[in-house]
Amino acid sequence: MGIIKKVSVILLVLLLGAGGFYIYSRTGLHPTKTAGQEIDQFNGVAVYYNGEVGNVKGRNLAPDGYNLGLKYQCVEFVKRYYFEHLNHKMPNSYGHAKDFFDSRLANGKNNVDRNLIQYTNGSSTKPRVNDLLIFKATEFNSYGHVAIISAVSDNEIDIIQQNPGVLASSRENFKLKKHRGKWRIQNNQVLGWLRKE
Template identity: 25%
Template sequence: MGNLCNKEPAVAGIVDNVPAYYNRGINFRSNYITIDNRQLFTGMRFQCVEYARRYLILTKGVLFGDVNCAYHIFDLHTVTDVLTQQQRQFQSIPQGSPIPPQKGDLVIYQKSSKQWWGHVAVVTNVDGNLVDLAEQNYDEDWDHCNYARQVLLKKEANNYFLTNIRQYKPHSWDLNENIIGWKRVI
């Protein structure tokens, strides 16, 4: 058996021209992308935070600050425009809010026994009560979809609750994960 730490990452899927990887046991090291002749730190290679940060840089031109854990993203208040260096609002929308998730939002999961650092996923589509999530290092193969998983959005009274109820390929431990809410660049 070969050393998993020397294997190249596998592309799990691509959405909005931003590839997501499955790390396959690769050593953790910093990852950077170059924008406007500057190297921007995106995070630890092939982890969920790295994908979320890279997605926002490449699709919205903004960068959120360093965090120790994925669930700490929910506590951030601003992002930085990578070209102008101007601060923009990074709105926190708690689970159960009257504001539904929309494309480009980051869904933030609390830490748990299965996800010690929490988790973050990117909303890539909302179609009625179905929400598509793109994420890195969660599912090895997106099965040629433009999302890693598709989950149900429930509305109770005037409040929205994003569930972990997958529409295909369910994982039993998904149901125990707690969604804090979603973040939106304003």
């Protein structure tokens, strides 16, 4: 077999493997978890398994009718966390994860749709626990993603999240770096963070 055929076979195997993993990770097939099952919690607020990333189990409303979001998407967790743990209602209770970040705002200004202070990744203000972390849309996820910062040190942050994918963890860690007075989370998908003052 010539070198071109060998390389072609290797590339085909890699492509099929990657494609198979991508499909598996979005099918909701998990040997031990079912959609709606509690898999984690932070400050007494549950994180639920969603199965397939696009899976929706209806809309979750607070007892007073406030829209918490679609079960069990990432937005539903962070809004429920802010409502239950921080007693915060967002003026605009709708929108995808990427919509939580207003790119027109200057760093440190009030995001009126969320009634939270917004910081751009690369801010002089360091992230802190309970901040919302917003990720931009990608080719594979046009809605973006949002999580809660659960721990912060001088060189890393931890997050807790709902609906990160079938095989992904509800917890994740990112490097944090201060350079020339600016704090940057070392992930190119991070737009910034929102904070209740």
